[in-house]
Amino acid sequence: MGYQTVKTELANGVQWITLNRPDKLNAFDRQMGDDLLEALKEAEKGPEVRCLVLTGEGKAFSSGEDLNTNRENYENGKPIFLGEVIRSKYNPIVQGIRRMEKPVLASVNGYTAGAGLGLALACDLRVASDKATFHEAFIKRGLVPDSGTSFWLTRILGLARAMEVSMLGEPIDASKALNLGLVNWVFPADRLREETTKISERLAKGPTKAIGLTKRALNRAVVVDMDSALEYEAYLQDIAGRTRDHVEGVKSFFEKREPDFAGQ
């Protein structure tokens, strides 16, 4: 399917979705929000898609909300109702990624701010270019963290660090992001695509159903007590135990060979 503001490309089981408004640093206008959500839904449905990669065209991953959308209101002093923008544009994207039972990788190619950071954090894993910078920039515009950043930053960084980046809005460079656990890998900019491909293709050859269930288990584990998490693990293991890939995983172990997972 064709989109105006995102590029999609499927290769070796990996669905690449590239935010494509490079002249606007891939800022989110209404259209890009709609396009990304549709592209995510399409990838979720496609059985041939076993891993997703989100990245940005040009210098930025995404600079977040396109402030130009409401420029007139700002210049005329009219009130802006941001709650509805967040509910209708960003929240469904964040929820869509978190609920998708396929691995989703952010390949962070550059500048990442606001809802762009929210998008990166909603992904399961983050590969970053050494040129990438991360800005929890809401405070600089007199706003509060949105698009899930308050939720993920407190969990990834801990409360005190999350307060620091949210209240001061200082940029975080790639090596600091790696130290903080904000990204999983950092590679030189010219190798980002190649390394992302390696990781994503490895995920695409994995037991997709078990990866999806793993995601559900971990999603839940960050918000429940231990007893509930243990019980939930038992349920999910029941489900995983009935998959073809589990049988293949065990067989290949007995037969001392690499497993050949089909994602079923």
Place this chain on the structure above:
Amino acid sequence: MNYETIVVSKEGPLGLITLNRPQAMNALNFKMVDELVSALNSFEKDDDVRCLVIAGSERAFSAGADIKEMEPSTAVQMAMTGHFFPLWDEVGRYPKPIVGALSGFVLGGGLELAMSLDVLVASETTQLGQPEIDIGVMPGGGGTQRLTRAVGKYKAMEMILTGKRMGAEEARTLGLVSRVVPKEAYLSEAKKVAEEIASKSPVAVRQAKMAVNKAFEMGLTQGIDFERELFYLLFASEDKTEGMKAFMEKRKPEFKGK
């Protein structure tokens, strides 16, 4: 017996009823209500059936009443045919335990049906609501009464007056469903609960169900008196003798429903 709108089967001590109008998200129509009543009747008479499970599909337990069918009805027609009241009356007085296996949409009449069952196992995808207000009417199958008793006045009012749906986890927190499980497991889990209930004394289960349901109808003192009478009565059952004996002999009891 063959049904058009439901699928009925037996698995050991369980009687299973699956709502089966997938093209209409299992909306309740007159035919389905007739068939449900008839299936419930035949399971009631079947001594092998000790517990029932009513399920829909993963996408929808039931999205409510069939509005196409209801739309042309006049007030007099609704009153004279009793609409779905044969179903509500039947489920309300049903003596055997029924486990509801919920998933997806549980709306309007679908939620009213669910709320008249005894144990509710819900998949994570379950969304419950009474959206009748959105089409200019209100719940008519016990929703205002049962939802209020289940979640209290203020949550019930919010749901009934705004038509907003509630997710599975919130429903569990409020006590509107018994447990929440992954979507792949809701039916097997419902059957597991039903089998557990089916392994108990049918006499004790029947009396206990009746006593719990009376909690919504009686004052506390009356309710406790009622409970006590039922409790004494169980001492006349063979199952009580077997149950206590098995406990002392450290073995599993074998209940016969006598």
